[in-house]
Amino acid sequence: MGIIENINKILEKLPKEVKLVAVSKTKPQEDILEAYEGGYRIFGENKPQELLEKYTNLPKDIEWHMIGHLQTNKVKYIAPFVSLIHAVDSIKLLKIINKEAKKNERVIDCLLQFHIAQEETKFGLGYEEAIEMLNSKEFTEMDSVRIVGLMGMATNTDDEKQVADEFACLKSIFAQLKDGFFHGKEYFKEISMGMSGDYNIAIEQGSTMVRVGSSIFGHRNYN
Numbered sequence: 001m002g003i004i005e006n007i008n009k010i011l012e013k014l015p016k017e018v019k020l021v022a023v024s025k026t027k028p029q030e031d032i033l034e035a036y037e038g039g040y041r042i043f044g045e046n047k048p049q050e051l052l053e054k055y056t057n058l059p060k061d062i063e064w065h066m067i068g069h070l071q072t073n074k075v076k077y078i079a080p081f082v083s084l085i086h087a088v089d090s091i092k093l094l095k096i097i098n099k100e101a102k103k104n105e106r107v108i109d110c111l112l113q114f115h116i117a118q119e120e121t122k123f124g125l126g127y128e129e130a131i132e133m134l135n136s137k138e139f140t141e142m143d144s145v146r147i148v149g150l151m152g153m154a155t156n157t158d159d160e161k162q163v164a165d166e167f168a169c170l171k172s173i174f175a176q177l178k179d180g181f182f183h184g185k186e187y188f189k190e191i192s193m194g195m196s197g198d199y200n201i202a203i204e205q206g207s208t209m210v211r212v213g214s215s216i217f218g219h220r221n222y223n
């Protein structure tokens with residue numbers, strides 16, 4: 001099956017309001033162009049230098065999402081053009097994004113990544129930590145970042161009930177933060193959850209944005 005067929009097959013299963021981020025990390029630019037020529041515009045990458053290189057070489061109306069863990073010293077590579085940063089997991093990182101956004105005279109949209117999986121290796125904020133951050137003076141003074149929602153990754157397991165529970169947990173954190181910090185803020189609306197193996201479950205649990213790589217572009221040789 002071709003890339004476009006794969007995308008269309010997934011889009012058929014997504015409710016209209018759910019966005020598909022085609023995760024093209026490690027894949028060649030030709031693969032992205034193939035999807036682009038089929039009308040597709042939203043791509044996700046997890047390495048800032050790779051993202052910059054693809055941005056530089058590919059059509060400028062692509063919407064680039066930074067989906068993985070981001071090191072503070074690499075924010076500068078993507079700050080001029082990135083559409084959405086999915087995995088903000090510390091105030092230190094958010095501060096740097098704010099600074100680099102300001103330098104580029106723009107506001108960068110970000111998602112707060114929460115740790116919802118049982119695995120210890122996954123990055124992400126805890127609930128208390130997030131509350132502390134959102135309440136801090138430092139955060140309220142940042143004017144070049146905008147928190148538009150949350151992101152999370154479920155445990156890599158065949159136990160669908162566990163995956164569903166973890167996604168439900170993210171949805172409930174979203175509702176609490178909406179109430180406590182983003183009441184009436186229309187832009188706070190995204191819940192980025194679901195990948196190739198679990199996007200169906202994520203949609204049932206209220207995902208607004210799925211990040212799908214291997215089901216579109218095939219298996220990767222490295223991550």
Ligand SMILES: *Cc1c(COP(=O)(O)O)cnc(C)c1O
Pocket residue numbers: 023025046067068195196197211212213214215
């Ligand atoms: C690689 C990656 C994905 C996509 O994973 P697939 O299983 O290939 O769909 C989604 N989100 C993040 C953060 C990733 O790093």
